[in-house]
């Protein structure tokens with residue numbers, strides 16, 4: 001009979017072939033997986049029960065979510081890094097990532113970069129747009145490092161955003177020990193290449209951060225009728241409960257777009273995403 005008291009809860013932070021690195025009460029354990037546990041089912045980010053005597057993973061604990069490319073589970077926060085210039089501000093990418101984040105039960109946090117690079121006029125326009133988002137989402141400038149650091153504690157965080165948006169630069173500011181290369185082309189863009197790097201969780205500021213700025217290509221795996229629920233600003237009661245806010249009779253969302261209560265670009269991006277799904 002196995003002694004259950006040698007079981008401890010831990011988190012997989014790295015997988016290298018059949019060797020699993022598990023963080024367990026601040027201890028770093030190199031573990032193998034018990035035969036009956038299907039190895040290919042475990043991912044980085046999984047919370048597991050480890051037998052600390054035999055150093056085997058005995059059980060996978062329930063998952064909150066699982067993302068692909070790179071494969072990682074139990075993400076709590078998504079830092080959506082949006083640049084205001086080079087690459088230009090893209091409401092479409094922002095809306096898409098917000099939507100995916102909410103669908104996967106991940107809290108999105110928008111982080112705006114390169115506000116120092118744009119002129120007063122463009123800045124005014126972008127800040128006005130962001131003011132709308134602020135009613136529904138958390139937004140920080142990439143200069144507000146202390147506020148951003150506070151969010152990380154106790155959470156598992158992933159970053160997303162276009163290449164060049166400033167993800168690595170941000171991470172280096174969050175933790176000076178990281179020393180990530182900047183201006184590096186993200187591997188996730190070279191989809192055809194065989195350079196599939198495996199994700200690793202880094203212990204940063206009392207939480208975990210996925211070491212790769214991936215997810216620029218998160219699959220849009222949302223159900224058509226679910227998309228509307230990932231837009232918190234579309235929370236109106238339409239004539240029909242099943243209303244998808246496209247052209248239905250008595251649609252309060254369309255009305256709200258017309259009278260300026262809903263940002264027009266948000267609604268246009270919603271329709272664009274709806275098209276992408278079907």
Ligand SMILES: Nc1nc2c(ncn2[C@@H]2O[C@H](COP(=O)(O)OP(=O)(O)O)[C@@H](O)[C@H]2O)c(=O)[nH]1
Nearest residue numbers: 113114117163164165166167168169182183184
């Ligand atoms: N002026 C300015 N440049 C920035 C800012 N954030 C990042 N950069 C620069 O933008 C380039 C791309 O940044 P990087 O962190 O590599 O982007 P990543 O591809 O998202 O990881 C680098 O040359 C950074 O120095 C910012 O807030 N202001």
Ligand SMILES: [Mg+2]
Nearest residue numbers: 167168184213
């Ligand atoms: Mg980078």
Ligand SMILES: [Zn+2]
Nearest residue numbers: 238243245251
């Ligand atoms: Zn509607």
